Amino acid sequence: MFFSKKIKRAVISLVALISLVSCGATFSAPVKADGANYQTDQVKLNVKSAIAIDSNSGQVLYAKNADKTLPIASMTKLMTVYLTLNAIKNQKLAWDQKVKPTASIVKVANNAEYSNVPLKMGHSYTIKQLYQATLIESANGAAMLLGQTIAGSQKAFIDQMRSQVKKWGIKDAKIYTACGLPNGNVGKDAYPGVNKNAENSMSAKDMAIVGQNLIQDFPEVLDTTKLAHLDFKDQGHTTKMANFNWMLKGLSQYDQTYPVDGLKTGTTDAAGACFIGTVNHAGARLITVVMGARHKDGTDPARFMQTKKLMNYVFTKYRPVTFxxxxxxxxxxxxxxxxxxxxxxxxxxxxxxxxxxxxxxxxxxxxxxxxxxxxxxxxxxxxxxxxxxxxxxxxxxxxxxxxxxxxxxxxxxxxxxxxxxxxxxxxxxxx
Missing domain, CATH: 2.60.410.10 (D-Ala-D-Ala carboxypeptidase, C-terminal domain)
Structure with missing residues (x-):
């Protein structure tokens, strides 16, 4: 009797399984949460968008309008730097390799309205010099020359940038220049067929992804982004470079509570004041992005004040636990x-x-x-x-x-x- 009951139960189970496979099972799709806004009411930031994440895992600790696509200005240069480091890794570039700027790049590099080191026609510069100037002085001409050297033209380099961010899963990015200036501000190197006012745009979430990949793949970038000052030497002439990240030690917004060691600022009329920052805290690395902060003039510290407010919230409301x-x-x-x-x-x-x-x-x-x-x-x-x-x-x-x-x-x-x-x-x- 026991044997027959066992067989009966097995047969019923087998029939049920066959029926499930034949008919197909219907499951309710999970409801997607709003990843653009997370703990937004916990800290009031005077910015258009913001996000805070763990650099390694991508855990979101705070988000405000984080999916909104906005101009990113010179934060663009982190993508240029990523492709530079990748080219060096793959032995397509060398740190001591010397290159000369084009006339178009020289014109941008000597425009007093932009952040720059004054590249000169016929002069040679090492890749390391240009890399340092791009990160510390936010030098537009230097960033463009890096792109020119890697891809052969500005357009080809922009296409590489677009391809790279797609590999990271960034779908809505708009990229037109290697340095972050509006398209029309780079003269003959403007991306063809695009309005002169077009600007590189991403969301705060996208910028966090850029920073995350840069730090994970090339952590040595922090050895440069942490430098408050450095000299740029060009045939007997020295340009004193000062980092636009004023939260670094020795600069006006430094606070030992937030020992920031990167990454990049960005400013245009359309973008306002932007900043992607990073800091080690309690053995974990945090990345923050603030976009569209107040920018009255070149002395306005608003983006750093908002970053401190965001970091303070994370430090106060979270405890990193490492397994x-x-x-x-x-x-x-x-x-x-x-x-x-x-x-x-x-x-x-x-x-x-x-x-x-x-x-x-x-x-x-x-x-x-x-x-x-x-x-x-x-x-x-x-x-x-x-x-x-x-x-x-x-x-x-x-x-x-x-x-x-x-x-x-x-x-x-x-x-x-x-x-x-x-x-x-x-x-x-x-x-």
């Missing part, structure tokens, strides 16, 4: 395994991860995005994603406004049992 690779999360230390030698497999974090835990007195908890997995499983195999909450508050990220995915790996192998064992288990249960 090492292989760390197990309470409540989800294993996963059920179908047809495995063992019924479950132990899980841990795929790689070292920092979670900014809201300082709300609530416990940080993790949940796995699946309950079972099919055997066989190899040690180290990614088997799912953890998602975190603090109380009822979801921990969200740039890539997922519904929750931040952190990869979970198997801490041990789990082989698959043979066909006969699977049939036996289906009929009689047990393992």
């Amino acid at each position: 090492n690779a292989g760390s197990q999360m309470a409540g989800v230390k294993n996963i059920k395994v179908t047809d495995g030698d063992n019924a479950t497999t132990n899980l841990g974090l795929k790689e070292k991860t920092t979670i900014w835990d809201p300082a709300d007195g609530k416990t940080l908890v993790a949940k796995l995005n699946k309950q079972t997995i099919e055997a066989p499983i190899t040690k180290g195999q990614v088997v799912g994603n953890y998602q975190f909450k603090s109380g009822n508050e979801k921990i969200v990220s740039l890539s997922n406004p519904n929750g931040m995915n952190v990869k979970a790996k198997a801490l041990a192998a789990n082989g698959k049992v043979n066909f006969f064992v699977r049939i036996w288990r289906m009929l009689f249960g047990g393992r």
Whole structure:
């Protein structure tokens, strides 16, 4: 009698499975959260848009109109710098390689209305000189000469910039110049077929992605962005460069509470005052972006005041907690395994991860995005994603406004049992 009941249950289960596969299962699509605004009411910023993220994981800590596309001005130069560092990495450029500017670039580089080092016709400059001038003095001519050297023309370089941001998943970027000046302000190097008033535009979220990729792929960029002053030498003439990031030590907006070491300012009439900053805090790296801050004149510190306000909010309201690779999360230390030698497999974090835990007195908890997995499983195999909450508050990220995915790996192998064992288990249960 027991045997027949077992068979009957197995047959019913098999029929149900076949029906599900044949008819298809219907699941409700998850409701997409608004990733453009997150904790916006917690701190009032006098800017058009802003965002704060963890540089490594992309966890969003604050967002205000973060999806709104706005002019980015000289923050553009971070993309030019990324492609420069990438070209050096791939041995297409060398730091000591000398290059000469075109007449068009020289004209931009000597325009007193723009930030520049005065490049001269017929003079040679090293890639390192141009790189430093681009980041520290925000030199427009230097940025254009880097692009010219990498791609052969301004248009070709702009096309490379557009291609790069698409690889990062940035879809709405508008890019026309290598330096961030409006299209018509670069003279003969204007992008063809585009209005002279067109400006490079991205969202605060997009700029955070640019900064995140730059720091992750080329962390050495911080060795230059942290410099408050540097000399630019050109055949006996020296230009004293001063960083436009006034939050650096030795400059007017420095505050030891916020030991910023990058990244880049940007200013045009249309953009207002913009700033993408970064700072190490409690062993974690933070990236902030503020766009469209007040800009009365060249002495207005508004963008840095707003950045300090944003950083203060993050430092006060969050505590970064770092878990090492292989760390197990309470409540989800294993996963059920179908047809495995063992019924479950132990899980841990795929790689070292920092979670900014809201300082709300609530416990940080993790949940796995699946309950079972099919055997066989190899040690180290990614088997799912953890998602975190603090109380009822979801921990969200740039890539997922519904929750931040952190990869979970198997801490041990789990082989698959043979066909006969699977049939036996289906009929009689047990393992």
